[in-house]
Amino acid sequence: MTFPLPRKLIESFCDGVQRIYVIEELEPFIEEQLRIWNVKNPYGVSEITGKNSLPNMFELTPDVLRRTLLHGDGTTSFEKEISIPPRPPVLCPGCPHSGVYFVLHKLKLTATGDIGCYTLGALPPFNALDTTFCMGAGIANAFGIEKVKRHVLGKKLVAVIGDSTFLHSGIAPLIDIVFNKGITTVILMDNSTTGMTGHQQHPGMGKTIRNADTYAINYEELLHAIGIRHVSVFDPYDLEETEAAIKQALALEEPAVVISRRPCVMLESERAKPHHPYEVIDELCEECDLCLKIGCPAIDGSTPIPRISAERCIGCDLCAKLCHFEAIKPIAERLN
Ligand code: SF4
Ligand code: SF4
Structure with missing residues (x-):
């Protein structure tokens, strides 16, 4: 320590x-x-x-x-030229954030991000986040940009923040938005844990840091109490619902919070659930690579027909939803 x-x-x-x-x-x-x-x-x-x-x-x-x-002269080096496969940081297979970022990218929104594993939404294939400063800054940045650039961006701006970061330092800037008559849309990514740093409990989970039962903050009630009238909840595995919820909030002339609610796939409770991995059916695949846009590391896009790792796939169905040719199906369907 x-x-x-x-x-x-x-x-x-x-x-x-x-x-x-x-x-x-x-x-x-x-x-x-x-x-x-x-x-x-x-x-x-x-x-x-x-x-x-x-x-x-x-x-x-x-x-x-x-x-x-050791006052080495720099003529010898510990660094060795070895060939290591590149391993860019990625969201986990089936990560609920993937659905949100796919939609943000599709809608070409400007998005101010925050600190958490969801910061990875800034990287390809999503390229969905435009700023990341410090905890809570996503909401404050969005409001600041809205104040000075609304005439340029119109209603194409959202703030993205995780549940843990929101409770840590996102509430205060949101109160400022309400107080100062902002119209910012905030996407609250509620995955029921503190994902990036190791699943620490937070005040929205109903468990103390020592895992004892405690009061769990109700986000909807909290948001209403600070003056957010439009609060909606969507399932990020449902891409249509995700897109509709974000568009609805953006159309309002008032501050709005849309909650993306689905637990982190790495939680023990989620990992204990049975998973039904998917596969690409060669005969149906048109090699369009659209399924790669969900950024799932279980899909290998290095071959013309993408390959899904049965060991890594959790069967979230997101990639299958993107495929126009119904070429991605649960392995179990073929075996039955
Ligand atoms: S989206 Fe479907 S058709 Fe396109 S590459 Fe992926 S599996 Fe093949
Ligand atoms: S269903 Fe597709 S997106 Fe979901 S974990 Fe499996 S390969 Fe990844």
């Missing part, structure tokens, strides 16, 4: 070493704490090597450490 730091553990560790190096990226958080504690070692070397040698920007790669701490 970086806070609170385990003082006894660190002091006993420093007791047994000849020199103390604190190697941490960015600011000298741990190093400063050691200096405040006046950590020494039995060899009398109280000097700590840290940011007096190391940069506080960029990654501390092995080569950076070699150059700065």
